[in-house]
Amino acid sequence: MLEDKSQELTPISKLGEFGLIKHLTENFPIVQSSTKLSIGDDAAVIDAENQKVVVSTDMLAEGIHFNLGYVPLKHLGYKAVVVNLSDIAAMNATPTQILVSVAVSNRFPVEALEEIYSGIALACNRYKVDLVGGDTTSSNAGLVISVTAIGLADDAKLVKRSGAKPNDLLVVTGDLGGAYLGLQILEREHSVYLANPNMQPEMEGYDYILERQLKPEARTDIKKKLEELDVIPTSMIDISDGLASEVLHLSDQSKVGFNIYEEKIPMDETSISTADELNLNPAMAALNGGEDYELLFTVSPSDFDKIKNHPDFTIIGHATEAAQGNFLIARGSNQLIPLTAQGWDAFLNKD
């Protein structure tokens, strides 16, 4: 990691707070017409252009959400942005601006912050969002990144967690479980490295799941795809804490139950083979693993034909009356297993 290197690095105190912010943010272009005023004033100014404003915030803390032993700082900056854009996408809105605050201890040189901001810049460029504000401060402790994402959407197209009705189809984008399995490989190889720093990590063949963990993408493309299909989901959420946890959120807020089919849960081949290798149940990685940042949504049964053969979408179950509860229907057996949230919890899953 950068902070372990040498005397040539620049201490943050050399630039000071204002100099640092200016230095880190000077190469961020403004690409959104809704951004009327950006970094450099007391606040940014956004023109909602007759749309609704959607806003979400997430905080990532060192040692809890990431381990700098194997997470490159650039990837960390990228991921901190993406997880917030995913929340905006889950409202069926288009992300337009972000604000980023970073607390770092003085053990980090300016070059480490430059790495984080290069990842933030990459995400801004990839998703066409403007960095319009933030704060950079010292911390007595580890690294903490807080991102607030802002998006815009027509009122009629906004999708909440609360609109699912019994018999609606439950649909997921992409594939699940990969991010969790990628983390298992990273942690395994990091343990090997700690035991013997001369050992080369064995990362070959795991590219897909490592990328799912280290460089996740937000499904901001789904809004347009749904528009092309003329489908407005009845409810939607992004998968940050595992499929089971998110299904239970939709259930809770929409006042419905869900049946989901284990055999329908989409998983990549690398995920399945890695789960086998690690003696894990692949479906459990999808249900409880989290961090896949795919979208989970419900659509009216009348939209079945529009959704069924689309390469981005997999129908994995359906909504039932609330009184029926939430179940996983096990592969082959038709056994109903009650769904419980064993997803990721920042206060429980500490290393």
Add this chain to the structure above:
Amino acid sequence: MLEDKSQELTPISKLGEFGLIKHLTENFPIVQSSTKLSIGDDAAVIDAENQKVVVSTDMLAEGIHFNLGYVPLKHLGYKAVVVNLSDIAAMNATPTQILVSVAVSNRFPVEALEEIYSGIALACNRYKVDLVGGDTTSSNAGLVISVTAIGLADDAKLVKRSGAKPNDLLVVTGDLGGAYLGLQILEREHSVYLANPNMQPEMEGYDYILERQLKPEARTDIKKKLEELDVIPTSMIDISDGLASEVLHLSDQSKVGFNIYEEKIPMDETSISTADELNLNPAMAALNGGEDYELLFTVSPSDFDKIKNHPDFTIIGHATEAAQGNFLIARGSNQLIPLTAQGWDAFLNKD
């Protein structure tokens, strides 16, 4: 402090992440008509109601921005909100919503977070803003609070830092230096306490400046007062880092110079007497102390009559051509002292 107490306190892990957020935020009412969807979905939804959206974020870190040895957690929650509302007020906008993220180590019980959130609730109630989102996470280290504030304003009334013209009058609200001097008293008494925990702190007579430090207020009242006077400032900023630093920001962004008169800088009697007691120059406390959260703005010379006798406003100087630079004109002597920013810097002023 709460975290030092006993076994009766509730560990955060008992509630878990979702339970904790729900528990902490359940008593926050929605009072703004612009809040269309609040906590509980992937993002909040705000209706800008044909106004511009103003957004700002600030992060406070334990040991850098506050010392839990003498800052009560409830005050900390209150202040974390207020400093962000002050940024919105500095745009001549009305704050409407906030999002709050908190990272805490497991040494904090649920009751400590309840204290922080009771302060946040007090600020929300006082300023009529809605808490619409946030994140609560574990941290390996100290306490970090990140607040994002959102406000609304008519486009024509927004005030940036960049509009001052030569000969504009420089105006400040309230009085300055108190927050810094309050901090000096708190630090003095905390040192005494650390040396001898049986000593009673001597806080009597310092109430005004202690309140300025521990429970600052944002000047969200100024927007209405300016409207009543039919004055729109040509530039504005809030005083978070000391008068000198803020004058230099206006200078830099408006491309003007400023002359300010030491004898005009408004200070409370308690601030002056405390500065004397501590052998500090009172004007230096105002210029370099920071955290007063008053507003500093410029108005056209033609607005002089509207501003001059208003109890909330003090004219402390005027703008000049940029080439003339920025000066403090010393009391009595007419000596010109170049203004330099020695204000508060999170990367330099570490204890």
